[in-house]
Amino acid sequence: MELIKENRVEDKSLIEGLEQLEKFIGNTPLYPFNRLFQKKGVKIYAKLEWQQFGASVKSRPAFEIVKNAIFAGELDRNKTLLDASSGNTGIAYASICGALGIPVALCIPANASIERIRNLKSLGAELILTSQYESTDGAQNKAKEMFAAHPEKYFYADQYGNDSNWEAHYKTTGPEIVEQLGDEKITHFMAGLGTTGTMRGTGTYLKEQDPNTQVIALHPDSAMHAIEGWKHMETALVPKIYNAEQADDNQEISTEESFALLKDISQKEGLLIGPSGAANLVGAIRLANQLEEGVIVTIIPDSADKYSEVYEQLFK
Ligand SMILES: Cc1ncc(COP(=O)(O)O)c(C=O)c1O
Numbered sequence: 001m002e003l004i005k006e007n008r009v010e011d012k013s014l015i016e017g018l019e020q021l022e023k024f025i026g027n028t029p030l031y032p033f034n035r036l037f038q039k040k041g042v043k044i045y046a047k048l049e050w051q052q053f054g055a056s057v058k059s060r061p062a063f064e065i066v067k068n069a070i071f072a073g074e075l076d077r078n079k080t081l082l083d084a085s086s087g088n089t090g091i092a093y094a095s096i097c098g099a100l101g102i103p104v105a106l107c108i109p110a111n112a113s114i115e116r117i118r119n120l121k122s123l124g125a126e127l128i129l130t131s132q133y134e135s136t137d138g139a140q141n142k143a144k145e146m147f148a149a150h151p152e153k154y155f156y157a158d159q160y161g162n163d164s165n166w167e168a169h170y171k172t173t174g175p176e177i178v179e180q181l182g183d184e185k186i187t188h189f190m191a192g193l194g195t196t197g198t199m200r201g202t203g204t205y206l207k208e209q210d211p212n213t214q215v216i217a218l219h220p221d222s223a224m225h226a227i228e229g230w231k232h233m234e235t236a237l238v239p240k241i242y243n244a245e246q247a248d249d250n251q252e253i254s255t256e257e258s259f260a261l262l263k264d265i266s267q268k269e270g271l272l273i274g275p276s277g278a279a280n281l282v283g284a285i286r287l288a289n290q291l292e293e294g295v296i297v298t299i300i301p302d303s304a305d306k307y308s309e310v311y312e313q314l315f316k
Pocket residue numbers: 058086088089192193194195196197198199228229230274276277301302
């Protein structure tokens with residue numbers, strides 16, 4: 001990761017805090033799925049993203065957003081970081097800002113899992129619960145409204161429109177994948193779309209390294225899906241940072257396929273992961289079955305920790 005250099009930020013303890021935290025953001029393992037999928041010449045790898053400070057893929061963008069805001073003089077201990085989140089970004093903000101002593105306010109759909117709400121409260125975040133029928137779109141509208149009413153009180157982080165989101169993946173996730181693969185060359189990168197930061201940042205970096213690398217975007221197959229963290233672009237508020245032109249291919253994944261694969265991942269790989277990681281692996285296995293040769297890399301955004309209801313249903 002880039003080294004943070006001291007600059008004109010008055011409160012040096014914030015800089016020291018960022019420097020300490022940066023060591024624990026990213027640098028996640030690249031895990032080979034050898035038991036789940038076996039075919040000569042084709043390999044599937046995934047970044048185990050819950051293994052970092054803040055416990056999910058969203059630690060990377062949350063840290064980059066907070067760091068850049070502090071350096072721009074837009075965020076300090078006298079302002080409150082405000083954003084909308086379905087949970088993981090909120091937990092990452094609350095962890096990072098908690099460690100830095102910066103207050104956090106989050107607009108979050110009221111049907112977010114009990115574990116998410118409990119974790120956020122435990123980390124000291126102020127929660128503004130929004131309509132469960134409007135998902136994260138309703139939460140985004142509420143955050144915008146709060147910021148418009150009190151711009152002096154808040155730093156509006158806006159993960160859906162903030163370039164620091166995808167730039168975090170461009171600077172860290174992409175380079176880590178290339179370095180971890182060593183002599184093995186990636187042929188395909190795939191990731192599901194939420195804010196689209198993972199896809200845009202990692203995909204852009206990998207294409208720059210080798211334009212032949214195929215970048216594949218994964219989507220939920222309907223508006224009524226249960227793949228937490230994914231957005232159905234046709235019916236949702238499209239994130240400002242989304243670059244629809246970027247992907248070489250787009251694929252749809254169903255909630256049913258993802259939940260079915262969660263069982264295999266638990267019992268064949270010994271990994272307890274979240275549904276969106278399983279959905280990414282459904283896409284990876286589907287592609288792997290069509291290839292003669294290839295190295296497919298995807299992302300496991302979070303662990304099973306926040307999905308006890310899903311797991312209780314699957315393993316009754
Ligand atoms: C569990 C989970 N999976 C996938 C994603 C999608 O990642 P991105 O926002 O980078 O598109 C998110 C984003 O919040 C998430 O929380």
